Amino acid sequence: MANSIVAIRAYRDGLHLIIRPHLSIAEVEEAIQQEMSRMNQPLVGASVQIDLKCPLLKAEEMAYLKSKLQETYNLTVRSIEAFDEQAPPPIAAAPTTHALPQRTEMPNNSRDSEPSRIIPYTIRSGQTEDFPQGSLIIYGDVNSGAEVRAGGDIVVLGALRGNAHAGINGRLSAVVIAMDLVPVQLQIGNFISRRPINQKPRGYPEIARIGVEDVIIVEKFVKF
Numbered sequence: 001m002a003n004s005i006v007a008i009r010a011y012r013d014g015l016h017l018i019i020r021p022h023l024s025i026a027e028v029e030e031a032i033q034q035e036m037s038r039m040n041q042p043l044v045g046a047s048v049q050i051d052l053k054c055p056l057l058k059a060e061e062m063a064y065l066k067s068k069l070q071e072t073y074n075l076t077v078r079s080i081e082a083f084d085e086q087a088p089p090p091i092a093a094a095p096t097t098h099a100l101p102q103r104t105e106m107p108n109n110s111r112d113s114e115p116s117r118i119i120p121y122t123i124r125s126g127q128t129e130d131f132p133q134g135s136l137i138i139y140g141d142v143n144s145g146a147e148v149r150a151g152g153d154i155v156v157l158g159a160l161r162g163n164a165h166a167g168i169n170g171r172l173s174a175v176v177i178a179m180d181l182v183p184v185q186l187q188i189g190n191f192i193s194r195r196p197i198n199q200k201p202r203g204y205p206e207i208a209r210i211g212v213e214d215v216i217i218v219e220k221f222v223k224f
Contacts, residue, residue, distance in 0.1 A: 005031035015048040025061045047076040181206040
């Protein structure tokens with residue numbers, strides 16, 4: 001069962017370690033150990049953002065915690081942010097050069113409550129990763145001939161060269177993000193887009209989503 005003090009969540013900009021109201025740094029440390037033991041995959045070498053809920057940790061406690069995460073779990077703290085307990089979790093927003101069409105979605109499709117699955121390796125030709133319950137975050141490439149499918153978003157921290165289908169349960173607000181977005185076929189909900197012949201990587205992260213005209217658009221990914 002998840003504890004009420006800390007939680008590890010995967011959002012579109014990476015891993016977040018959420019620390020909620022606590023009594024002591026020892027309590028926080030024990031809760032982190034429990035949360036890590038629940039993970040079905042190691043997070044060795046990953047970076048995390050620490051999201052602090054009030055009351056905040058002291059400066060010396062934060063320094064100790066950063067050192068402990070590095071030494072014990074080989075995690076790097078990339079940033080520390082303070083949030084009001086009622087604020088939504090930080091999610092990298094899509095660029096605003098196109099307006100999203102208005103769509104009605106069920107409450108359980110909210111990214112706030114949706115699980116995410118982390119794949120800490122490259123998905124090779126002939127392999128398929130399917131996660132209809134939520135979003136997929138892949139620490140590697142998706143090679144040509146491979147396929148990834150998710151009920152929510154798909155984030156590839158590498159090159160996406162195979163097939164990707166986000167929003168397989170009909171979520172049209174799902175997105176696909178990759179460092180090199182050159183898929184053979186891209187699908188969001190029931191909308192399909194295929195790669196132009198000889199398309200080359202553009203050298204920057206891109207996001208694919210459904211635009212206002214109900215077609216899949218691909219543009220440079222911008223984190224707000």
